[in-house]
Amino acid sequence: MRMAWSQLKNLPVITRGGQSLGQVEGLLFDPETHAIVQYEVRQGLPLARRTLLVAASQVVSITAEQMIVEDLVGKTADERTSALPIAETTASGLATTRKIG
Numbered sequence: 001m002r003m004a005w006s007q008l009k010n011l012p013v014i015t016r017g018g019q020s021l022g023q024v025e026g027l028l029f030d031p032e033t034h035a036i037v038q039y040e041v042r043q044g045l046p047l048a049r050r051t052l053l054v055a056a057s058q059v060v061s062i063t064a065e066q067m068i069v070e071d072l073v074g075k076t077a078d079e080r081t082s083a084l085p086i087a088e089t090t091a092s093g094l095a096t097t098r099k100i101g
Contacts, residue, residue, distance in 0.1 A: 003062065013041045013067045016060060021052060024067060028053075039067070 013021045026040035039059070041052040060068040 003064075007064060008062075011062070011067050012065075013039075013054070013069060015069055015071045017071045019071075021054075021069070025051060 011024045022041045022043035025042035028038045029036050036056045039054045043050045058070045
């Protein structure tokens with residue numbers, strides 16, 4: 001299935017376990033391979049907005065109704081297993097967050 005950006009933008013993002021993470025706000029792609037590397041997921045209200053970066057490898061499925069991602073996406077470092085140290089968060093493809101504004 002192919003999707004236009006207009007269909008992907010603002011698409012709800014949830015984990016396999018049903019936790020709502022926010023909505024698709026943007027994406028990052030590799031200009032050499034033209035592959036999507038990460039999705040930017042908007043969380044929170046405008047004054048307290050955060051962006052969650054979800055690696056493409058963490059996406060389970062995308063439909064016209066929602067994007068489903070692995071359960072570890074959005075967890076804090078303390079909530080992850082000890083096998084996933086904080087220093088390897090970005091390198092291993094786990095989601096990271098950044099404050100917007």
